[in-house]
Amino acid sequence: MRLNWLSVFLIGIPASALAQxxxxxxxxxxLIPALEIIGFDALLNxxxxxxxxxxxxxxxxxxxxNLRRRWVTENDPFEINQFGHPYQGAxxxxxxxxxxxxxxxxxxxxxxxxxxxxxxxxxxxxxxxxQIASGIAGSFLGEALFRTASLVLENGPNPPATRRRLxxxxxxxxxxxxxxxxxxxxxxxxxSRNAAYYRRIYIGGTGTTQTQGDANVNLRPTEGVFDVSxxxxxPGAEGYRxxxxxxxxxxxxxxxxxxxxxxxxxxxxxxGRAYQRGAAHHGVWGLYGSYxxxxxxxxxxxxxxxxxxTTVEWQPSAAVALQATALGGAGFAAVGALTRRDTSDYHYGxxxxxxxxxxxxxxxxxxxxxxxxxxxxxxxxxxxxHDNIFRLDAAFGVRLHQQRAxxxxxxxxxxxxxxxxxxxxxxxxxxxxxxxxMLGHDRFGAIPR
Numbered sequence: 001m002r003l004n005w006l007s008v009f010l011i012g013i014p015a016s017a018l019a020q021x022x023x024x025x026x027x028x029x030x031l032i033p034a035l036e037i038i039g040f041d042a043l044l045n046x047x048x049x050x051x052x053x054x055x056x057x058x059x060x061x062x063x064x065x066n067l068r069r070r071w072v073t074e075n076d077p078f079e080i081n082q083f084g085h086p087y088q089g090a091x092x093x094x095x096x097x098x099x100x101x102x103x104x105x106x107x108x109x110x111x112x113x114x115x116x117x118x119x120x121x122x123x124x125x126x127x128x129x130x131q132i133a134s135g136i137a138g139s140f141l142g143e144a145l146f147r148t149a150s151l152v153l154e155n156g157p158n159p160p161a162t163r164r165r166l167x168x169x170x171x172x173x174x175x176x177x178x179x180x181x182x183x184x185x186x187x188x189x190x191x192s193r194n195a196a197y198y199r200r201i202y203i204g205g206t207g208t209t210q211t212q213g214d215a216n217v218n219l220r221p222t223e224g225v226f227d228v229s230x231x232x233x234x235p236g237a238e239g240y241r242x243x244x245x246x247x248x249x250x251x252x253x254x255x256x257x258x259x260x261x262x263x264x265x266x267x268x269x270x271x272g273r274a275y276q277r278g279a280a281h282h283g284v285w286g287l288y289g290s291y292x293x294x295x296x297x298x299x300x301x302x303x304x305x306x307x308x309x310t311t312v313e314w315q316p317s318a319a320v321a322l323q324a325t326a327l328g329g330a331g332f333a334a335v336g337a338l339t340r341r342d343t344s345d346y347h348y349g350x351x352x353x354x355x356x357x358x359x360x361x362x363x364x365x366x367x368x369x370x371x372x373x374x375x376x377x378x379x380x381x382x383x384x385x386h387d388n389i390f391r392l393d394a395a396f397g398v399r400l401h402q403q404r405a406x407x408x409x410x411x412x413x414x415x416x417x418x419x420x421x422x423x424x425x426x427x428x429x430x431x432x433x434x435x436x437x438m439l440g441h442d443r444f445g446a447i448p449r
Contacts, residue, residue: 153189299427
């Protein structure tokens with residue numbers, strides 16, 4: 001076993017004594033991620049002091065004040081609150097997971113790390129909406145990133161090639177850091193247990209086909225697009241069991257030249273059971289956690305939610321397969337118009353939501369993907385109005401050669417808002433794009449039978 005001075009220092013016991021412990025005990029630490037989270041928050045605070053100034057000039061006095069303050073709702077810039085905070089929470093979660101702790105324990109570390117930042121990382125009053133974004137959405141995002149990075153390592157040579165180490169570092173920096181710093185202690189890879197998965201990358205461009213309500217937006221009608229997705233733990237793989245949180249999850253992220261980060265769409269099974277209806281029909285149902293961030297130039301919405309639902313695969317023949325997910329639940333969402341100047345013009349509310357996705361696969365030649373999601377951001381725990389957000393995504397891809405395909409995609413995003421002082425307002429944008437598509441070894445994702 002390879003041990004170094006830093007692991008011994010953090011654990012606080014001699015290397016000789018550590019080496020006598022059982023291997024599985026050596027690969028778990030409660031102290032290391034706690035110290036890493038504290039160190040990460042301290043470095044982030046130093047950076048924010050230098051770049052952003054006064055709100056981060058914390059002191060013992062500001063910490064004492066925040067400990068006595070009432071928690072509030074605050075509106076930092078949307079991308080900071082609704083993506084920056086979840087990503088910060090994902091770092092906390094990744095430190096704990098890569099130190100050998102399970103999902104639920106890591107969720108506790110994430111929640112505690114978020115609370116520590118709210119009290120000691122900023123001089124402003126602690127914010128409960130940030131606690132949801134960092135402590136809950138951050139844990140959802142962190143688990144998906146940790147699982148994806150672990151899968152990259154699991155499916156490659158040992159020791160990992162340079163390219164795989166780089167992908168791991170980009171996907172889950174805490175996992176890469178702990179493997180690098182602590183040597184053999186955290187080298188063992190989190191096992192996927194032969195999870196079936198589907199991965200693909202879009203690279204291309206889109207043009208706007210229709211818009212409404214864009215008077216206050218500097219709209220870019222054409223955009224370059226990079227889109228990556230991973231669906232992990234698809235039903236139907238022989239012997240696969242859904243025993244751990246996120247044994248099934250779907251993660252999709254889209255970046256564009258018009259919006260920057262256009263969307264992050266994540267759902268993961270927290271607890272559920274598999275079922276089977278004959279040889280052709282496999283599925284899993286249960287409680288899902290979701291984190292969504294959508295910003296299609298005209299408006300933006302972000303939701304952290306729980307939902308009940310199911311994910312299924314049906315293969316009526318060797319030539320056709322249908323995969324689908326249906327969810328319904330509720331969570332806490334932020335929504336608002338995207339204006340030229342004010343990045344803090346948005347509001348919160350309890351938000352029921354629904355999701356339906358399907359992928360119709362024609363052997364290994366082509367696939368039709370359809371997804372529809374809707375969020376109703378209510379006045380409960382929010383403002384006097386309400387918003388209804390609808391997003392439709394339709395794509396048809398044809399495989400050209402090996403793992404290369406061409407895809408045509410239509411994307412529609414619509415917001416209908418009503419507020420007593422301004423009445424009803426509709427914002428809508430549709431785009432049509434063509435993409436060079438890179439598929440995984442699994443082609444379009446049908447499970448071999």
